[in-house]
Amino acid sequence: MRTAATYRLGVPTAPDHDAWRSYDSVVDAYARVRADRNAALARDLVAQVAPPFTGTVLDVGAGTGVAADVALTATGSEGVVVAIDPSTAMLRAERQPSVLRAASAAPGLPFADATFDRVVANLVIAHVPEYEPVLADMARVLLPNGRLGVTVWGSLGEGPPVDDTQDRAAHQAWNTAAAEFASIDDLDAVAAAGTPWDDFFDDPANLRLALEGAGLRHVEVGGRAYRYRLSLDDWLTGQDTTYRSRFLRQRLGDDRWTEFRERARALLAAAVPDPVDCVDEALFAVATKPAGRRRDRP
Numbered sequence: 652m653r654t655a656a657t658y659r660l661g662v663p664t665a666p667d668h669d670a671w672r673s674y675d676s677v678v679d680a681y682a683r684v685r686a687d688r689n690a691a692l693a694r695d696l697v698a699q700v701a702p703p704f705t706g707t708v709l710d711v712g713a714g715t716g717v718a719a720d721v722a723l724t725a726t727g728s729e730g731v732v733v734a735i736d737p738s739t740a741m742l743r744a745e746r747q748p749s750v751l752r753a754a755s756a757a758p759g760l761p762f763a764d765a766t767f768d769r770v771v772a773n774l775v776i777a778h779v780p781e782y783e784p785v786l787a788d789m790a791r792v793l794l795p796n797g798r799l800g801v802t803v804w805g806s807l808g809e810g811p812p813v814d815d816t817q818d819r820a821a822h823q824a825w826n827t828a829a830a831e832f833a834s835i836d837d838l839d840a841v842a843a844a845g846t847p848w849d850d851f852f853d854d855p856a857n858l859r860l861a862l863e864g865a866g867l868r869h870v871e872v873g874g875r876a877y878r879y880r881l882s883l884d885d886w887l888t889g890q891d892t893t894y895r896s897r898f899l900r901q902r903l904g905d906d907r908w909t910e911f912r913e914r915a916r917a918l919l920a921a922a923v924p925d926p927v928d929c930v931d932e933a934l935f936a937v938a939t940k941p942a943g944r945r946r947d948r949p
Protein backbone atom coordinates (compact mmCIF):
# COMPACT_ATOMS: atom_id res chain seq x y z
CA MET A 652 0.00 0.00 0.00
CA ARG A 653 1.24 3.52 -0.76
CA THR A 654 1.78 5.67 2.33
CA ALA A 655 2.97 9.18 3.10
CA ALA A 656 6.44 7.83 3.81
CA THR A 657 6.64 6.29 0.34
CA TYR A 658 6.04 9.68 -1.20
CA ARG A 659 8.19 11.71 1.15
CA LEU A 660 11.21 9.74 -0.02
CA GLY A 661 10.95 11.21 -3.49
CA VAL A 662 9.83 14.72 -2.56
CA PRO A 663 12.34 17.50 -3.15
CA THR A 664 12.95 19.94 -0.34
CA ALA A 665 12.21 23.63 -0.17
CA PRO A 666 13.33 26.15 2.45
CA ASP A 667 11.15 25.96 5.55
CA HIS A 668 10.59 22.26 4.97
CA ASP A 669 6.98 21.28 4.30
CA ALA A 670 5.14 24.61 4.62
CA TRP A 671 4.05 24.35 0.96
CA ARG A 672 1.82 21.41 1.92
CA SER A 673 -0.57 23.62 3.90
CA TYR A 674 -3.24 25.75 2.29
CA ASP A 675 -2.53 28.53 4.81
CA SER A 676 -0.36 30.53 2.40
CA VAL A 677 -2.89 30.58 -0.47
CA VAL A 678 -6.18 31.27 1.28
CA ASP A 679 -6.78 34.63 -0.38
CA ALA A 680 -6.20 33.25 -3.88
CA TYR A 681 -8.27 30.17 -3.01
CA ALA A 682 -11.20 32.15 -1.65
CA ARG A 683 -11.16 34.58 -4.58
CA VAL A 684 -10.78 32.19 -7.53
CA ARG A 685 -10.91 28.53 -6.53
CA ALA A 686 -13.76 28.43 -4.00
CA ASP A 687 -16.46 29.39 -6.52
CA ARG A 688 -15.36 26.59 -8.84
CA ASN A 689 -15.41 24.06 -6.01
CA ALA A 690 -18.78 25.39 -4.90
CA ALA A 691 -20.31 24.14 -8.15
CA LEU A 692 -19.24 20.60 -7.23
CA ALA A 693 -20.28 21.12 -3.62
CA ARG A 694 -23.82 22.02 -4.69
CA ASP A 695 -24.12 18.76 -6.64
CA LEU A 696 -22.51 16.72 -3.87
CA VAL A 697 -24.79 18.07 -1.15
CA ALA A 698 -27.84 17.61 -3.40
CA GLN A 699 -26.89 13.96 -3.80
CA VAL A 700 -26.56 13.24 -0.06
CA ALA A 701 -29.72 15.33 0.55
CA PRO A 702 -29.27 16.51 4.17
CA PRO A 703 -32.53 16.33 6.12
CA PHE A 704 -34.17 19.56 7.28
CA THR A 705 -32.87 20.30 10.84
CA GLY A 706 -30.28 17.52 10.38
CA THR A 707 -26.59 17.27 11.28
CA VAL A 708 -23.87 17.50 8.62
CA LEU A 709 -20.07 17.24 8.84
CA ASP A 710 -17.93 18.76 6.07
CA VAL A 711 -14.46 17.14 6.24
CA GLY A 712 -11.60 19.16 4.74
CA ALA A 713 -14.11 21.99 4.46
CA GLY A 714 -11.56 24.61 3.41
CA THR A 715 -13.45 27.87 3.06
CA GLY A 716 -16.69 25.96 3.70
CA VAL A 717 -18.25 25.72 0.24
CA ALA A 718 -20.02 22.41 0.96
CA ALA A 719 -20.91 23.39 4.53
CA ASP A 720 -22.64 26.54 3.25
CA VAL A 721 -24.79 24.53 0.84
CA ALA A 722 -25.57 21.99 3.56
CA LEU A 723 -26.77 24.76 5.85
CA THR A 724 -29.30 25.92 3.28
CA ALA A 725 -30.66 22.34 3.27
CA THR A 726 -30.77 21.79 7.04
CA GLY A 727 -32.05 25.28 7.79
CA SER A 728 -30.96 27.31 10.79
CA GLU A 729 -32.05 24.58 13.23
CA GLY A 730 -29.64 22.15 11.65
CA VAL A 731 -26.08 21.63 12.90
CA VAL A 732 -23.41 21.97 10.21
CA VAL A 733 -19.78 21.49 11.23
CA ALA A 734 -16.77 22.34 9.05
CA ILE A 735 -13.42 20.80 9.98
CA ASP A 736 -10.05 21.45 8.34
CA PRO A 737 -6.41 21.32 9.48
CA SER A 738 -5.90 24.82 8.00
CA THR A 739 -7.32 27.42 10.39
CA ALA A 740 -6.59 30.06 7.75
CA MET A 741 -8.98 28.29 5.37
CA LEU A 742 -11.63 27.97 8.10
CA ARG A 743 -11.32 31.69 8.86
CA ALA A 744 -12.41 32.42 5.28
CA GLU A 745 -15.78 30.72 5.94
CA ARG A 746 -18.29 33.57 5.72
CA GLN A 747 -21.38 31.84 7.08
CA PRO A 748 -21.40 32.40 10.87
CA SER A 749 -23.92 29.62 11.53
CA VAL A 750 -21.45 26.97 10.31
CA LEU A 751 -19.50 25.61 13.30
CA ARG A 752 -15.77 25.34 12.67
CA ALA A 753 -13.02 23.19 14.18
CA ALA A 754 -9.33 22.82 13.32
CA SER A 755 -9.09 19.09 12.93
CA ALA A 756 -8.31 16.35 10.43
CA ALA A 757 -9.34 12.84 9.50
CA PRO A 758 -8.55 10.31 10.80
CA GLY A 759 -8.92 11.54 14.36
CA LEU A 760 -12.23 13.38 13.95
CA PRO A 761 -13.17 14.79 17.36
CA PHE A 762 -16.71 13.39 17.38
CA ALA A 763 -18.44 10.40 18.93
CA ASP A 764 -19.46 7.44 16.79
CA ALA A 765 -22.79 7.89 14.98
CA THR A 766 -23.08 11.69 15.36
CA PHE A 767 -24.02 13.01 11.90
CA ASP A 768 -26.88 12.43 9.43
CA ARG A 769 -24.54 13.27 6.56
CA VAL A 770 -20.76 13.42 6.13
CA VAL A 771 -19.18 14.97 3.02
CA ALA A 772 -15.66 15.65 1.76
CA ASN A 773 -15.40 17.79 -1.36
CA LEU A 774 -12.03 17.26 -3.13
CA VAL A 775 -10.25 15.93 -0.05
CA ILE A 776 -9.69 12.16 -0.10
CA ALA A 777 -7.05 12.27 -2.86
CA HIS A 778 -4.99 14.65 -0.67
CA VAL A 779 -4.42 12.42 2.35
CA PRO A 780 -1.47 10.06 2.90
CA GLU A 781 -3.82 7.05 3.33
CA TYR A 782 -7.45 7.22 2.28
CA GLU A 783 -8.69 4.07 4.07
CA PRO A 784 -8.45 5.40 7.67
CA VAL A 785 -9.94 8.72 6.54
CA LEU A 786 -13.02 7.09 5.01
CA ALA A 787 -13.31 4.68 7.96
CA ASP A 788 -13.31 7.62 10.39
CA MET A 789 -15.88 9.51 8.32
CA ALA A 790 -18.06 6.37 8.30
CA ARG A 791 -17.57 5.98 12.07
CA VAL A 792 -19.10 9.38 12.87
CA LEU A 793 -22.01 8.77 10.48
CA LEU A 794 -25.36 7.66 11.92
CA PRO A 795 -26.76 4.29 10.76
CA ASN A 796 -28.71 4.88 7.53
CA GLY A 797 -26.78 8.15 7.18
CA ARG A 798 -25.23 9.06 3.83
CA LEU A 799 -21.63 9.85 3.04
CA GLY A 800 -20.54 11.68 -0.11
CA VAL A 801 -17.16 12.49 -1.62
CA THR A 802 -15.83 14.07 -4.79
CA VAL A 803 -12.49 13.70 -6.57
CA TRP A 804 -11.13 15.00 -9.85
CA GLY A 805 -11.72 12.42 -12.56
CA SER A 806 -13.91 11.32 -15.41
CA LEU A 807 -16.40 8.52 -15.98
CA GLY A 808 -14.89 8.11 -19.42
CA GLU A 809 -18.36 7.93 -20.96
CA GLY A 810 -20.02 10.15 -23.53
CA PRO A 811 -18.36 12.50 -26.02
CA PRO A 812 -14.84 13.65 -25.07
CA VAL A 813 -14.69 16.97 -23.22
CA ASP A 814 -12.93 19.72 -25.19
CA ASP A 815 -10.19 20.98 -22.87
CA THR A 816 -7.87 22.31 -25.60
CA GLN A 817 -7.48 25.81 -24.14
CA ASP A 818 -7.09 24.56 -20.58
CA ARG A 819 -4.37 22.13 -21.66
CA ALA A 820 -2.57 24.84 -23.59
CA ALA A 821 -2.69 27.10 -20.51
CA HIS A 822 -1.16 24.35 -18.35
CA GLN A 823 1.47 23.72 -21.00
CA ALA A 824 2.42 27.41 -21.01
CA TRP A 825 2.66 27.41 -17.19
CA ASN A 826 4.86 24.27 -17.29
CA THR A 827 7.13 25.81 -19.91
CA ALA A 828 7.66 28.84 -17.68
CA ALA A 829 8.14 26.64 -14.59
CA ALA A 830 10.77 24.55 -16.38
CA GLU A 831 12.88 27.71 -16.72
CA PHE A 832 12.92 28.08 -12.92
CA ALA A 833 12.83 24.53 -11.52
CA SER A 834 12.96 20.89 -12.46
CA ILE A 835 9.61 19.63 -13.75
CA ASP A 836 10.43 16.24 -12.20
CA ASP A 837 10.66 17.97 -8.82
CA LEU A 838 7.32 19.68 -9.37
CA ASP A 839 5.72 16.41 -10.49
CA ALA A 840 7.04 14.73 -7.33
CA VAL A 841 5.57 17.53 -5.22
CA ALA A 842 2.17 17.20 -6.92
CA ALA A 843 2.22 13.42 -6.40
CA ALA A 844 3.06 13.94 -2.73
CA GLY A 845 0.29 16.51 -2.29
CA THR A 846 -2.40 14.37 -3.92
CA PRO A 847 -1.10 10.79 -3.68
CA TRP A 848 -4.44 9.28 -4.76
CA ASP A 849 -5.23 11.47 -7.77
CA ASP A 850 -4.49 8.77 -10.35
CA PHE A 851 -5.99 6.01 -8.24
CA PHE A 852 -9.35 7.79 -7.86
CA ASP A 853 -9.38 8.78 -11.50
CA ASP A 854 -10.82 5.26 -11.90
CA PRO A 855 -14.49 5.23 -10.76
CA ALA A 856 -14.14 1.53 -9.84
CA ASN A 857 -11.53 2.43 -7.21
CA LEU A 858 -13.81 5.07 -5.74
CA ARG A 859 -16.58 2.50 -5.38
CA LEU A 860 -14.23 -0.05 -3.79
CA ALA A 861 -12.91 2.57 -1.36
CA LEU A 862 -16.40 3.37 -0.04
CA GLU A 863 -17.34 -0.29 0.16
CA GLY A 864 -14.07 -0.90 2.01
CA ALA A 865 -15.21 1.64 4.62
CA GLY A 866 -18.25 -0.59 5.30
CA LEU A 867 -20.70 1.54 3.30
CA ARG A 868 -23.39 0.16 1.03
CA HIS A 869 -25.52 1.22 -1.96
CA VAL A 870 -22.57 3.06 -3.45
CA GLU A 871 -23.52 5.30 -6.38
CA VAL A 872 -20.77 6.79 -8.54
CA GLY A 873 -21.37 9.54 -11.08
CA GLY A 874 -19.42 12.16 -12.94
CA ARG A 875 -19.81 15.61 -14.40
CA ALA A 876 -17.83 18.19 -16.35
CA TYR A 877 -17.94 21.85 -15.29
CA ARG A 878 -17.12 24.45 -17.90
CA TYR A 879 -16.19 28.01 -17.09
CA ARG A 880 -14.35 30.97 -18.52
CA LEU A 881 -11.57 32.74 -16.63
CA SER A 882 -9.49 35.84 -17.25
CA LEU A 883 -5.82 34.91 -17.61
CA ASP A 884 -5.07 36.71 -14.34
CA ASP A 885 -7.66 34.60 -12.54
CA TRP A 886 -6.40 31.44 -14.25
CA LEU A 887 -2.92 32.20 -12.96
CA THR A 888 -4.20 33.04 -9.48
CA GLY A 889 -6.08 29.72 -9.40
CA GLN A 890 -2.87 27.98 -10.45
CA ASP A 891 -1.08 29.66 -7.50
CA THR A 892 -3.13 27.47 -5.14
CA THR A 893 -1.73 24.18 -6.52
CA TYR A 894 0.96 22.19 -4.74
CA ARG A 895 3.33 22.81 -7.65
CA SER A 896 2.98 26.58 -7.35
CA ARG A 897 3.13 26.59 -3.56
CA PHE A 898 6.37 24.62 -3.64
CA LEU A 899 7.84 26.73 -6.43
CA ARG A 900 7.05 29.97 -4.63
CA GLN A 901 8.60 28.72 -1.43
CA ARG A 902 11.71 27.53 -3.21
CA LEU A 903 12.19 30.64 -5.39
CA GLY A 904 11.63 33.36 -2.81
CA ASP A 905 9.80 36.62 -3.52
CA ASP A 906 11.93 38.20 -6.26
CA ARG A 907 12.39 35.09 -8.38
CA TRP A 908 8.69 34.21 -7.87
CA THR A 909 7.70 37.62 -9.29
CA GLU A 910 9.98 36.94 -12.26
CA PHE A 911 8.38 33.53 -12.74
CA ARG A 912 4.86 34.97 -12.53
CA GLU A 913 5.66 37.55 -15.20
CA ARG A 914 7.16 34.90 -17.46
CA ALA A 915 4.17 32.57 -16.97
CA ARG A 916 1.75 35.45 -17.67
CA ALA A 917 3.58 36.30 -20.92
CA LEU A 918 3.64 32.68 -22.12
CA LEU A 919 -0.03 32.27 -21.23
CA ALA A 920 -0.99 35.38 -23.21
CA ALA A 921 0.87 33.99 -26.22
CA ALA A 922 -0.75 30.55 -25.93
CA VAL A 923 -4.44 31.07 -25.14
CA PRO A 924 -7.18 33.69 -25.53
CA ASP A 925 -8.12 35.97 -22.64
CA PRO A 926 -10.54 34.91 -21.19
CA VAL A 927 -9.68 31.23 -21.44
CA ASP A 928 -12.21 28.37 -21.57
CA CYS A 929 -11.59 25.81 -18.84
CA VAL A 930 -13.12 22.57 -17.74
CA ASP A 931 -13.08 20.62 -14.47
CA GLU A 932 -14.15 16.98 -14.54
CA ALA A 933 -15.26 15.47 -11.24
CA LEU A 934 -16.43 12.11 -9.93
CA PHE A 935 -19.00 11.81 -7.16
CA ALA A 936 -19.55 8.85 -4.87
CA VAL A 937 -22.42 8.62 -2.40
CA ALA A 938 -23.09 5.67 -0.08
CA THR A 939 -25.16 4.66 2.94
CA LYS A 940 -24.07 3.34 6.33
CA PRO A 941 -25.84 0.04 7.06
CA ALA A 942 -28.27 0.12 10.00
CA GLY A 943 -26.68 -2.99 11.53
CA ARG A 944 -28.40 -5.46 13.78
CA ARG A 945 -30.17 -4.45 16.95
CA ARG A 946 -28.65 -6.12 20.01
CA ASP A 947 -31.02 -7.98 22.34
CA ARG A 948 -31.61 -6.07 25.53
CA PRO A 949 -31.43 -7.94 28.85
Ligand SMILES: C[S@@+](CC[C@H](N)C(=O)[O-])C[C@H]1O[C@@H](n2cnc3c(N)ncnc32)[C@H](O)[C@@H]1O
Binds near residue numbers: 674689712735756
Ligand atom coordinates in the same frame (compact mmCIF):
# COMPACT_ATOMS: atom_id res chain seq x y z
C1 LIG B 1 -8.70 20.93 -2.38
S1 LIG B 1 -9.04 21.55 -0.79
C2 LIG B 1 -10.83 21.41 -0.75
C3 LIG B 1 -11.44 22.37 0.22
C4 LIG B 1 -12.97 22.42 0.20
N1 LIG B 1 -13.54 21.13 0.53
C5 LIG B 1 -13.47 22.91 -1.14
O1 LIG B 1 -14.19 22.16 -1.82
O2 LIG B 1 -13.17 24.05 -1.51
C6 LIG B 1 -8.54 20.22 0.27
C7 LIG B 1 -8.73 20.56 1.74
O3 LIG B 1 -8.49 19.36 2.51
C8 LIG B 1 -7.84 19.74 3.71
N2 LIG B 1 -7.19 18.54 4.24
C9 LIG B 1 -5.99 18.02 3.91
N3 LIG B 1 -5.76 16.90 4.63
C10 LIG B 1 -6.85 16.69 5.41
C11 LIG B 1 -7.21 15.70 6.37
N4 LIG B 1 -6.41 14.67 6.65
N5 LIG B 1 -8.39 15.81 6.99
C12 LIG B 1 -9.22 16.84 6.71
N6 LIG B 1 -8.93 17.81 5.81
C13 LIG B 1 -7.76 17.73 5.16
C14 LIG B 1 -6.91 20.86 3.28
O4 LIG B 1 -6.48 21.68 4.35
C15 LIG B 1 -7.78 21.61 2.28
O5 LIG B 1 -8.53 22.65 2.89
